[in-house]
Structures are given as structure tokens and as C-alpha cells.
Amino acid sequence: MQPLLEVANLRAGYGPAQVLHGVDLSVSAGEIVSIIGPNGCGKSTLLKSIMGYVPWSKGEMRLEGHSILGRQTEELVGLGLGFVPQLANTFKGMTVRENLELGGYTLDRAAVSRRIEELVGIFPILTPRMRQKAGTMSGGERQTVALASALMAGPRLLLLDEPSAGLSPSATADMFASVKELPAKLGITVLMVEQDVYGALEISDRGYVLAMGQNEFSGSAADILNDRRIGIAYLGMDPDEQEAGHDAS
């Protein structure tokens, strides 16, 4: 089946500082796919390149088989891409409802109300807070508002840059639980960059490991979690402990 998003041999970066040196990636409709890798390897740059924020120098990017490389961000949003940047900011002086309404500014009033109803089903913490100003909420609650606002426009493919950044462990668990529901409940495909590798892979179908702007490994989430070499290099696995486990078996 044709992937929803396909990235091939993408080279991109910031002027002379090239960050991505030929990255390949594909995401099928209904999947949750995680991108993991060490700090500075280009994970955020990859999402920003897909969203049209970072200049590319070579490669191809296709949405349902149609080239989208070089399209403006607004055009990409129109084609169904949504993006929640790392530590996404909400409009702090506005209430939760106003933030959501702004996210759905292209919708009519009835559609806005319907969409908000759907979203509070997925993010229940928003229900009692509709009239609360975003600026008075905790980081985790604000992150949820940012995510829900991005969903108001009904993207087909949502790009999430570290949705757990700055969140407490319990807020992180809530966030991942909500993200996990997006494909089944709203028909939204998710491509996510995460530092919380285990949390992300637990809700993901597949993952990509990047290293120094290149593909290092890709496979099912289970394959990545079970790969000893990846575990030691990128997931903080203790090589000695692993060896001991093998010896005992």
C-alpha cells in the first residue's frame, strides 16, 4: 500500500550547516511512528523539514505519492499536515476554549463545537478547564492544550516534537495514552520525535533511529526495543547487565 508520507534521501539543514545527510522514512495511514536518536542527530530538523521550515538541498518528499518538497508550510497544512513544536506555546492570555477555537479557525461554529466535543473525549483534563486561561495551567496541561489545538484543524498526519518535554511522569503517561488513541478515534496518523524512548515506542507501531543525520536503524517498535546494540547505544541499556542476563540463561 502507498505510504501516507514518504521521505527519500533528504538532505537539509541551516545554510552551510547541513544536518540531514540523506534520510529515508515512510509513514502509513493509521500508524504511530517514532523517531529516536541522540541529542543533536537531527530529529527535530527532520520534522521541521517535512513542515517546510528548514531548507532542503536534495531528496524527495511525497504525501500520498504527490511531491510536497519545497511547499510552503501553509500549503502543507492545507494538505493535512499538522505540527506541534517542542515545548509548544499556547496563547497564555486566552482561555483553553479560545485556544481551541483559534486552532479551528478554518471551521464554522458548529464544526468547532463538534471537534471540541471529540477532543475532550480524548483529553479529559480539558473538560473542567475550558474557561481557564492557558497561562495559569501547568506545563503538562498547556502541552495538552497545544496538542488539542493542533488537532482542531483535523490534520491527517500530525508531527509531534517531544510531546513529553517538561512533563512529570504521570503527565507523560497521560500524554502518551491520549496520543495512542488518535489513529483509532480521529483517524490521525502520528509521526513523533521523543526523548522518552521507551514511552514512545510502547505506543508506536514502528520506529526510526537516527544518528548524525542519517538512518541508523528502522523496524517495528518491538524490534527496536529488543535490539541489544540499539539498546546499548541509544536506549541507555547497561551492556554488563545484559551480558549477565545472557550468561544466566
Ligand SMILES: Nc1ncnc2c1ncn2[C@@H]1O[C@H](COP(=O)(O)OP(=O)(O)OP(=O)(O)O)[C@@H](O)[C@H]1O
Ligand atoms: N536554527 C538552527 N540553525 C543552525 N543550526 C541548528 C538550528 N537548529 C538546530 N541546529 C543544529 O542542527 C543539529 C540538529 O538539531 P536538532 O534540533 O534537529 O536535533 P535533535 O536530534 O532534535 O536534538 P534534541 O534531541 O537535542 O532535541 C544540531 O547540531 C543543532 O545545533
